[in-house]
Amino acid sequence: PGIGKSPLMLQLAASLESGGASILYVSAEESARQVGLRAGRLGASGQRVMLLAETSLEAIQAAWRDGAFSAVIVDSIQAVRAGELAGAPGSVGQVRFCAAELANLAKESGTALFLVGHVTKEGSLAGPRVLEHLVDTVLYFESEPAMRLRLLRAVKNRFGATDEVGVFEMTEKGLAQVENPSAVFLAHRPAEAPGSAVCAAMSGTRPLLVEVQALVSPSGLAMPRRQALGVDSGRLNMLCAVLGIHAGLDLSGHDVFVNVAGGIKLTEPAADLAVAAAVTSSLANRPVPADIVCFGEVGLAGELRAVGRGSARLAEAGRQGFSRALTAPGKHAAAGGMRILSATRLDAALELLE
Numbered sequence: 065p066g067i068g069k070s071p072l073m074l075q076l077a078a079s080l081e082s083g084g085a086s087i088l089y090v091s092a093e094e095s096a097r098q099v100g101l102r103a104g105r106l107g108a109s110g111q112r113v114m115l116l117a118e119t120s121l122e123a124i125q126a127a128w129r130d131g132a133f134s135a136v137i138v139d140s141i142q143a144v145r146a147g148e149l150a151g152a153p154g155s156v157g158q159v160r161f162c163a164a165e166l167a168n169l170a171k172e173s174g175t176a177l178f179l180v181g182h183v184t185k186e187g188s189l190a191g192p193r194v195l196e197h198l199v200d201t202v203l204y205f206e207s208e209p210a211m212r213l214r215l216l217r218a219v220k221n222r223f224g225a226t227d228e229v230g231v232f233e234m235t236e237k238g239l240a241q242v243e244n245p246s247a248v249f250l251a252h253r254p255a256e257a258p259g260s261a262v263c264a265a266m267s268g269t270r271p272l273l274v275e276v277q278a279l280v281s282p283s284g285l286a287m288p289r290r291q292a293l294g295v296d297s298g299r300l301n302m303l304c305a306v307l308g309i310h311a312g313l314d315l316s317g318h319d320v321f322v323n324v325a326g327g328i329k330l331t332e333p334a335a336d337l338a339v340a341a342a343v344t345s346s347l348a349n350r351p352v353p354a355d356i357v358c359f360g361e362v363g364l365a366g367e368l369r370a371v372g373r374g375s376a377r378l379a380e381a382g383r384q385g386f387s388r389a390l391t392a393p394g395k396h397a398a399a400g401g402m403r404i405l406s407a408t409r410l411d412a413a414l415e416l417l418e
Contacts (some may be wrong), residue, residue: 389404
């Protein structure tokens, strides 16, 4: 709630309208006056955007058939109700039936259909999972509670990639694209602070620099805690074991907490080296040099493996002012005077940080 789904849809409608498309915007949750006030504030009141404040499926279908629309936006599907079915709006039967009927009408008319749906507290799509099977693309609009940035990511896409991420900032004039997300994610990075390492990650085809933070503290528990936000917890456990066996770090009596600043989720193994560097830095209470960026996969034997798109990662690091990169040996084209520090083993790579 309040993340900006409706402003996103209004700005989408205005963008499509500026290209000559005619839009039917169905507001099933807010009144026409509320939507009008928001549209005026966002500057999204177009002449070819028709607003329908309606919750009845039959009324929406009738308005759709009466007009030649290029796209239809329904905000939100949980508030639409079919008269022929029992049950309140938002119930499993109502959501499934209404979504299926609207999807069929979209296919018959060749109209693009955008359905806004709510998510549960756990972050999954509210209502039946059949919603995800009915549509061609599922986009998640995410943000941490205290975060001013909004992330738009695809989890299903029949016509393209699912690893692209759009980064937006909520402003008084609506959502604004963040042209340089790496600078935003690194803006509050503490200087000379132990437990902080910068990772050159890939978000789809876009290189992105993010800060990986680690805190290693003595534990009074029989089973020390391993908690991760933004990276896979299983991979953190694996890296702690590799650091203990192949790098000589005794973490058996320490709690290890890892966080990726900014709410970004790193799913690729290229983040392994940055996580290992941050954990080692926190345990030794020794900062990672501020001009070094890290990326590389760590294997169970303690080896360091190269990852793809190394040249793009290095180019982005150079643009952000980094002068050195720690990674596995590979065919990397260094850009902007970047100096590459390479190692084949994790312990050797960590020594290069000293």
